[in-house]
Amino acid sequence: MTDKNKDLIDQKLQDLNNDGVDRRGFLKCMAWAGTGLVWTMSGGIPVSRAFAKGHSKDAAKSGDFTFVQISDSHIGFSKPANPDVTATLQTAINKINAMPHTPDFIIHTGDLSQLSKPSEFDTLDQVLKGASAKQVFFVPGEHDMLSDNGEQFLQRYGKGTKGTGWSSFDHKGVHFVGLVNVANLKAGGMGSLGNEQLEWLENDLKGRSASTPIVLFAHIPLWTIYPDWGWGTDDSEQALSYVKRFGSVTVLNGHIHQIMQKVEGKVSFHTAMSTAFPQPAPGTAPSAGPMKVPADQLRRMLGITDVNYLVSGRSLAVVDSPLADSASSASGSDSGSGGR
Amino acid sequence: MKRNSVWVASFTASIAIAIIMLVAGSPSVTANDQPSAANAAVNIDNFVFGPQTITVPVGATVTWTNKDDIPHTSVSTDGLFKSKVLDTDEKFSYTFTKAGTYAYYCTIHPKMTGKVVVQ
Numbered sequence: 001m002t003d004k005n006k007d008l009i010d011q012k013l014q015d016l017n018n019d020g021v022d023r024r025g026f027l028k029c030m031a032w033a034g035t036g037l038v039w040t041m042s043g044g045i046p047v048s049r050a051f052a053k054g055h056s057k058d059a060a061k062s063g064d065f066t067f068v069q070i071s072d073s074h075i076g077f078s079k080p081a082n083p084d085v086t087a088t089l090q091t092a093i094n095k096i097n098a099m100p101h102t103p104d105f106i107i108h109t110g111d112l113s114q115l116s117k118p119s120e121f122d123t124l125d126q127v128l129k130g131a132s133a134k135q136v137f138f139v140p141g142e143h144d145m146l147s148d149n150g151e152q153f154l155q156r157y158g159k160g161t162k163g164t165g166w167s168s169f170d171h172k173g174v175h176f177v178g179l180v181n182v183a184n185l186k187a188g189g190m191g192s193l194g195n196e197q198l199e200w201l202e203n204d205l206k207g208r209s210a211s212t213p214i215v216l217f218a219h220i221p222l223w224t225i226y227p228d229w230g231w232g233t234d235d236s237e238q239a240l241s242y243v244k245r246f247g248s249v250t251v252l253n254g255h256i257h258q259i260m261q262k263v264e265g266k267v268s269f270h271t272a273m274s275t276a277f278p279q280p281a282p283g284t285a286p287s288a289g290p291m292k293v294p295a296d297q298l299r300r301m302l303g304i305t306d307v308n309y310l311v312s313g314r315s316l317a318v319v320d321s322p323l324a325d326s327a328s329s330a331s332g333s334d335s336g337s338g339g340r
Numbered sequence: 341m342k343r344n345s346v347w348v349a350s351f352t353a354s355i356a357i358a359i360i361m362l363v364a365g366s367p368s369v370t371a372n373d374q375p376s377a378a379n380a381a382v383n384i385d386n387f388v389f390g391p392q393t394i395t396v397p398v399g400a401t402v403t404w405t406n407k408d409d410i411p412h413t414s415v416s417t418d419g420l421f422k423s424k425v426l427d428t429d430e431k432f433s434y435t436f437t438k439a440g441t442y443a444y445y446c447t448i449h450p451k452m453t454g455k456v457v458v459q
Binding site: 079115116142146147185186187189190227228230286287288290 | 386387388408409410411417424425427428443444445447448449450451453
């Protein structure tokens with residue numbers, strides 16, 4: 001990003017802070033592209049645009065940019081309700097490619113594969129090659145670190161990363177941090193970052209201006225959603241304590257194959273849908289295993305309902321579009337009680 | 341319902357064993373607990389090891405079978421045994437040659453824990 005843009009962003013955030021507004025939707029969560037979440041960074045000015053309405057061209061404005069989050073493609077999974085997870089990933093990529101403005105990059109929040117097999121990673125690579133956005137950032141899910149402690153994942157997707165695959169980068173004034181919370185998990189526990197990574201994170205954030213927008217992404221949610229199913233990260237509070245001083249923090253996770261959102265102070269948490277199969281809402285099934293849904297419902301289950309939420313009294317819109325191109329696609333309301 | 345009652349039974353048994361061990365200081369005193377047949381099975385179903393605590397005699401082989409659509413592992417917390425990743429219907433067996441209590445878990449889903457009591 002240019003210094004000019006940075007100044008602009010800083011200035012806007014500053015203005016907002018003077019207004020007593022902590023955060024004014026600096027991160028605009030614009031739309032779900034199939035199962036991909038499209039974000040537009042819009043220099044502090046919230047502009048709500050729905051995916052597939054052709055307005056994303058506006059994202060080309062100076063300082064604005066878009067990126068897409070996809071998650072949990074589980075390439076190699078072939079059981080009900082989705083015998084062809086490659087096809088649904090392809091559909092998600094097609095949706096991304098159909099966006100009027102090419103996103104700057106894609107973030108994949110883990111579980112690329114089902115069993116960490118080389119052939120599964122190969123298939124994923126093949127599909128992602130067809131994406132309009134050429135740069136993809138990855139963090140591993142637990143399915144990507146089976147058997148080999150994640151060595152293969154690191155070789156393929158973790159070049160230049162630290163430890164088990166954590167890293168950070170800056171893009172147009174926004175600081176992105178990819179964290180790994182699926183390595184060295186302890187019996188009885190949930191996700192874990194570990195001391196080494198926490199130390200690294202603390203140092204990584206140290207000295208950055210509090211007006212720098214921060215995006216943290218990791219596979220397992222960095223907030224506790226449902227401990228009984230391990231849907232949380234044991235030491236996430238430590239990590240979040242390091243971002244408290246920042247004016248805008250967005251946390252993007254996968255793992256639970258459904259949308260969950262929470263806003264806590266200046267921190268917004270989101271989990272993404274899977275491109276492969278839905279999982280039940282917390283506690284609504286005997287376990288977190290894949291939901292078995294009728295074939296004609298699957299692609300609707302991989303999409304979700306419109307979600308609107310408030311940040312400091314201002315609305316930040318999430319607009320979704322399911323994989324199935326169906327006019328009546330808005331409802332995902334049957335997703336909680338599906339066919340198990 | 342069946343799952344629940346089995347779980348309650350095994351849980352009660354494990355508490356009983358724990359109390360007896362505390363009192364007697366010896367795993368050989370096992371008033372109510374019947375060691376299983378020489379070979380025993382643990383099914384992994386709905387992200388649960390069943391039964392969660394299994395009691396076997398020294399020399400018994402325990403076989404884990406993954407009945408879920410999601411891969412799991414069975415790995416002892418002290419490193420004694422470690423299955424490969426078990427996909428659906430895959431099995432892992434380990435023969436216990438020494439008395440003791442062996443805690444294990446699924447390294448992929450660490451909330452899943454179990455215990456093998458060998459006596």
